[in-house]
Amino acid sequence: MLTKDAAICIRATDFSETSQILTLFTRAAGKISAIAKGSKRPKSAFDGPVEVFSHGKIVFSDSNKEKLATLTEFEQQPGFANLANNLFTLNCCLFGAELVNSLINEYDPHPQLFDDFLQFLQNTNERRVTPVRHSASDGGSDEHRDILSLLILFQLVLLREIGLQPILNACANCKNKFSKDWPQTYFSDSANGLICRDCEASFPDKIKLTETAANCLNNSKLIAEAEEKTLNEVEKVLIHHFTEILHKQPKMAKYILKI
Numbered sequence: 001m002l003t004k005d006a007a008i009c010i011r012a013t014d015f016s017e018t019s020q021i022l023t024l025f026t027r028a029a030g031k032i033s034a035i036a037k038g039s040k041r042p043k044s045a046f047d048g049p050v051e052v053f054s055h056g057k058i059v060f061s062d063s064n065k066e067k068l069a070t071l072t073e074f075e076q077q078p079g080f081a082n083l084a085n086n087l088f089t090l091n092c093c094l095f096g097a098e099l100v101n102s103l104i105n106e107y108d109p110h111p112q113l114f115d116d117f118l119q120f121l122q123n124t125n126e127r128r129v130t131p132v133r134h135s136a137s138d139g140g141s142d143e144h145r146d147i148l149s150l151l152i153l154f155q156l157v158l159l160r161e162i163g164l165q166p167i168l169n170a171c172a173n174c175k176n177k178f179s180k181d182w183p184q185t186y187f188s189d190s191a192n193g194l195i196c197r198d199c200e201a202s203f204p205d206k207i208k209l210t211e212t213a214a215n216c217l218n219n220s221k222l223i224a225e226a227e228e229k230t231l232n233e234v235e236k237v238l239i240h241h242f243t244e245i246l247h248k249q250p251k252m253a254k255y256i257l258k259i
Contacts, residue, residue: 002072003062005029008055008118010097014040022050022071023101024058027114031104034060034069046074052097053080053121080125088144089124092151095252096120099155102246103162113161120154145228151256152223152231155238164245167193168217174199178218185214187237189244194218207237232257 010031011023020036039046047056059073083090100117104110127146159165170177172193178185186195186206194217200206209217213233216222223231235257243249 001061002059003029004057004059006056006114007058007074008114008121009050009052010101012050012052020050021068024071025100025104025114025117026058026109027111028109030107030109031101032060032062032069032106034062034071036071036074039071039074045072047076050074050076051079053083053093055079055118055121080121082125082127083121086147089127089147091252091255092147093121093124095250095256096151096154096158098250098252099158099242102250103158103164110161113158116154116157116161120150123150145226145231148228148231148235148256149223149226152234152238153220155242156220159241166241167191170194171196171199173202178214180211180215180218182214185209185211187217187241189241207240209233209237213237 005026005028007024007026009022010025013021015021015035018038018040020039022034022036024032024034026032036046036050038044040049054074054076056077057073057075058071060069060071062069083093096117100113104113124147127143156165166172166187168178172188172191173195176196178194182196184197184200186200186203186208187193188195188203188206190205191203194214195203195206210230210233212226212230216226216230216234217237223234226234239250239253239257243253
């Protein structure tokens with residue numbers, strides 16, 4: 001049976017001189033693994049070789065979900081050419097794709113997450129990041145900060161959409177509502193969220209947060225305007241959290257922050 005869907009390629013490997021094995025995140029079917037026969041030939045039904053972040057309308061045949069689907073058509077939309085212009089931007093998008101691939105099961109549809117991931121790629125593509133010239137005073141650039149904020153916002157959306165959102169509006173242990181007046185705030189993976197000072201002794205895995213980082217985790221609207229130092233702190237917490245969820249550190253994490 002042939003199925004039509006919208007898709008984003010999140011992984012591509014060579015199968016032969018002319019064919020590829022693809023991991024596609026589709027809007028209606030979820031994540032699928034498919035073989036694209038002849039995709040590397042000059043003339044094919046796929047508008048050329050399929051690269052990571054290629055997106056558009058696909059047609060695939062899938063008679064047995066335990067085997068590879070067969071991609072028969074891929075009408076690719078205009079790509080995200082700017083992503084390759086800056087290594088940090090590209091790494092952030094590859095990190096997002098890795099998280100989607102690792103946390104989404106095959107044939108488990110998440111249409112809203114598909115839309116959010118596509119929007120994340122579009123937003124990062126529209127920000128033409130120039131090479132960062134570090135100085136002793138700034139430590140980065142506004143563009144670099146903007147890309148990191150987009151990545152953090154997508155990661156929080158991803159956790160929510162797959163049902164693994166940590167508790168960020170209260171102490172995960174005593175349920176006391178979070179307040180910016182808390183004398184100290186921590187994050188604990190074992191508690192799955194923020195921890196107040198009264199409860200922190202029970203969680204040896206806790207990470208101490210600055211006031212600004214705690215406020216950003218509690219209120220995502222603050223992330224877009226946060227300083228890069230604060231965003232780095234928030235991202236370290238999220239990477240640590242994803243590492244605990246996956247039982248291993250994501251491969252692309254080391255390219256986002258020096259952790």
